[in-house]
Amino acid sequence: xxxxxLVANRGEVAVRIARACRALGIAPVGVASEPDLExxxxxxxxxxxxxxxxxxxxxxxxxxxxxxxxRQTRCSALHPGWxxxxxxxxxxxxxxxxxxxxxxxxADVMRLMGVKSPAKAAMKRAGLPVIPGSDGPLxxxxxxxxxxxxxxxxxxxxxxxxxxxxxxxxxxxxxxVREAFTAASAExxxxxxxxxxxxxxxxxAGRHVEVQVLCDxxxxxxxxxxxxxSVQRKHQKLIEESPSPALSDAERADLGAKAVRxxxxxxxxxxGTIEFLRSTDGELCFMEMNTRLQVEHxxxxxxxxxxxxxxxxRIAANRPLSLSQERVxxxxxxxxxxxxxxxxxxxxxxxxxxxxxxxxxxxxxPGTVRVDTHLAAGDExxxxxxxxxAKVIAHADTRALAIETLSATLEGARVEGVQTxxxxxxxxxxxxxxxxxxxxxAAIPGWPPR
Numbered sequence: 167x168x169x170x171x172l173v174a175n176r177g178e179v180a181v182r183i184a185r186a187c188r189a190l191g192i193a194p195v196g197v198a199s200e201p202d203l204e205x206x207x208x209x210x211x212x213x214x215x216x217x218x219x220x221x222x223x224x225x226x227x228x229x230x231x232x233x234x235x236x237r238q239t240r241c242s243a244l245h246p247g248w249x250x251x252x253x254x255x256x257x258x259x260x261x262x263x264x265x266x267x268x269x270x271x272x273a274d275v276m277r278l279m280g281v282k283s284p285a286k287a288a289m290k291r292a293g294l295p296v297i298p299g300s301d302g303p304l305x306x307x308x309x310x311x312x313x314x315x316x317x318x319x320x321x322x323x324x325x326x327x328x329x330x331x332x333x334x335x336x337x338x339x340x341x342x343v344r345e346a347f348t349a350a351s352a353e354x355x356x357x358x359x360x361x362x363x364x365x366x367x368x369x370x371a372g373r374h375v376e377v378q379v380l381c382d383x384x385x386x387x388x389x390x391x392x393x394x395x396s397v398q399r400k401h402q403k404l405i406e407e408s409p410s411p412a413l414s415d416a417e418r419a420d421l422g423a424k425a426v427r428x429x430x431x432x433x434x435x436x437x438g439t440i441e442f443l444r445s446t447d448g449e450l451c452f453m454e455m456n457t458r459l460q461v462e463h464x465x466x467x468x469x470x471x472x473x474x475x476x477x478x479x480r481i482a483a484n485r486p487l488s489l490s491q492e493r494v495x496x497x498x499x500x501x502x503x504x505x506x507x508x509x510x511x512x513x514x515x516x517x518x519x520x521x522x523x524x525x526x527x528x529x530x531x532p533g534t535v536r537v538d539t540h541l542a543a544g545d546e547x548x549x550x551x552x553x554x555x556a557k558v559i560a561h562a563d564t565r566a567l568a569i570e571t572l573s574a575t576l577e578g579a580r581v582e583g584v585q586t587x588x589x590x591x592x593x594x595x596x597x598x599x600x601x602x603x604x605x606x607x608a609a610i611p612g613w614p615p616r
Contacts, residue, residue, distance in 0.1 A: 167483050168192050168243040168267070172236040173211065175247030176202055176226060178540040178554060179459070183245045184210040186475035195239045197232060199225035201548055207540035213239055220550045226250045229257055236266045243482060245269040245475075249552065252458040253280055269482045271436050271457050278432070279455040282326050283364050286452065289440075292428035294452040297443060299366035307347040310365055314343045317367045323347060325354035326362035329454070331401030333357060336368055369451075371606045373412045373444035374398065376456075377425035378466040380437050380477050382487045387430045389422035390466040390474070391496045396607050397594060399514065404587070404610065405594060406462040407501040408469050411565065411603030412444060421450060426491070428452075437463075437478045461504065461557070464538055468500035468561040498533075499565040501572050503595075507553040509585035510613070518549040522583035526558060530578050531571025533562025547584050555586060565603070569595055 170193045173183045184194035196211030201220045208214045215235040217225040225231070227250055236244055244266050246252040252270070255277035261268040270276065279285045283302040290296050298317050303326050304310045314321045314337065323346055325333025333354030335346035347363060355361035374395045381387040394410035395403045409418060425440045439456040463474045472489065480488065508514045524543045528535065539556035541547075547555065558579075560572035573595045576588050590613055594600050597612025605611045 167485075168241075168479070170195055170212075170239065170241045170243075171269075171479070172197065172232070172239065172241040172244040172266070173247070174226075174232050174236075174244050175250060175252075176540075176551065177205075177207055178538055178556070179247035179249075179461075181207050181210045181540045182538060183247060183475055186473060186479060189473065189476055190479055192479070195235075195241050197226070197235050199550075201546075201550065204546070205540070206542045206545050210540075215239060220548070222250065222551070229260060233260060233264050233266065236261075237264065241266065243267040243269060243479070245479070246458065248458050248461055253456070255280060267482050269436070269478050271434055271438065275432055275434055276457045279457050280327065281362075282324060282454060283362075285454060288432060289428055289452045289455070292431040294424060294428050294440075295449065297366045297369065297451040297453065300364045303362040303364050304347070307344045310347045310363070311340045311343050313365050315340060317365070320368040320370070321365050322368040323350045323363050323365055325350070325358060325360070326364050327360045328354065328358035329401075333363065334401065369443055369445045371446050371608050372396075373410070374403075374441065374453075374607055375410050375412065375421070375444050375450065376439050376441040376460075377422055378437070378439055378460070378463065378474070379425055379429045379434070380472075380474070380481070380487060381426075381429050381434050382481045383435050383484060384486050385430065386487045386490070387426040387434075388487060388489060388491045388494055389426050390470045390472055390494060392418055392421060393462055393465050395462065396605055397600070397610060398607050399610060403462065403504065405501065405503055405591065405600075406465050407499065407565075407568075408465045409496070409499065417448075417450075429455075436481050437474055461554075462502055464536060464557060464559045465500045465502045468534075468536065468559055469496045469498055470494055471497075498561055498563050499568040500559055500561040501565075501568045501595075502557055502559040503572065503576065503591040504554060504587070505556045505558060505581070505591070506587045507547045507555055507584045508587055510587050510590040512585075514587075515585075516549060516553055517585035518547050518553075519584045521545050521547060521555075521581065523580050524555075524582075525580045526556070526575060527578035530574035531560065531562070532567050533560050533571035535560050535571060535575050555581070555584075566601075569601060
């Protein structure tokens with residue numbers, strides 16, 4: 167096992183990885199930008215190396231500085247977390263070239279899954295159904311229009327690289343496709359360095375369902391059930407839950423088995439998430455694979471009792487999985503809310519500032535609550551990075567009790583100094599649409615308030 171591990175990230179995920187390191191007796195070493203050196207989350211590390219100025223390009227995206235930090239602090243392994251360099255095959259390859267074990271899949275698999283068209287083709291060969299659309303990137307607006315007319319409207323244009331809603335355009339007609347193609351390509355180029363665009367049939371009122379998989383180097387793979395991430399704003403997840411209210415037990419068992427077979431067929435190693443879109447007729451089609459630890463991984467941990475971050479590190483240390491599928495017991499229901507420093511009543515305007523009060527009550531409902539955060543009262547929320555303040559996860563025997571527990575926790579929460587998305591989450595949890603389980607990606611249930 168590793169003795170020292172570099173946590174190549176910041177904030178909540180850095181604290182999460184440090185906790186996994188300590189569970190394995192590994193010393194976590196952190197990196198931080200200059201403004202982050204005063205943040206309380208750095209206290210989770212045994213040692214911290216300053217990377218540079220606040221700008222991510224000069225700190226958390228500075229590959230040379232991060233690798234130098236690993237070498238000078240004698241770290242034999244590195245965990246990238248999520249965001250920043252977590253899905254950079256170049257970074258993964260450079261880590262291994264410098265003798266630092268990258269906690270994640272091999273660079274070639276990461277590269278394949280990082281480009282949407284080749285990923286779809288690979289998963290189709292591995293036996294997963296895919297959304298109808300172009301066979302690869304489209305040469306120009308004429309090719310896009312021809313494909314759209316063949317597939318049938320509505321369609322959606324998507325960036326072949328990247329994600330997060332950048333380079334995406336929904337189109338209802340050939341004229342819209344032709345007009346949107348240039349704009350989508352330009353946005354993709356600006357965001358991801360590639361203007362490649364592909365096209366898919368737009369499945370209205372779909373459900374976003376994803377499967378958490380773990381695979382080792384010995385041909386073993388397991389899934390930890392599925393997560394429903396259909397409550398979204400501009401393709402950004404707001405609330406996640408497991409199990410999905412949209413699936414039957416037979417459907418989830420079949421989906422999980424298919425996801426593991428597909429991952430093993432790729433030669434995938436470490437933790438990954440295979441994402442599907444469920445149409446109104448119940449068909450589940452592959453969308454993409456995230457080759458990293460997901461923000462919403464605690465939902466799967468709560469229902470399975472498996473520490474995914476610990477398993478990631480063990481797998482990277484060439485250990486076999488500590489469990490088989492037969493030993494995975496999924497129990498109860500878990501729901502997670504992402505609490506961001508944004509004002510939902512003002513079109514989600516960012517709300518940086520000093521956090522004066524930061525408290526979430528314990529024992530506020532019939533279930534159990536986990537709060538993953540990197541903040542304490544007095545910390546500064548800067549405009550330089552992601553606005554995530556905390557993830558609040560409730561687990562209970564039933565979905566109704568999990569909703570009750572999470573609602574009570576958010577009602578009793580006290581966060582002062584910055585605006586947060588807590589009012590949004592409380593409205594969603596109280597809505598008939600969410601409570602019935604009959605919601606989809608088309609709208610946020612209960613928001614905006616009537």
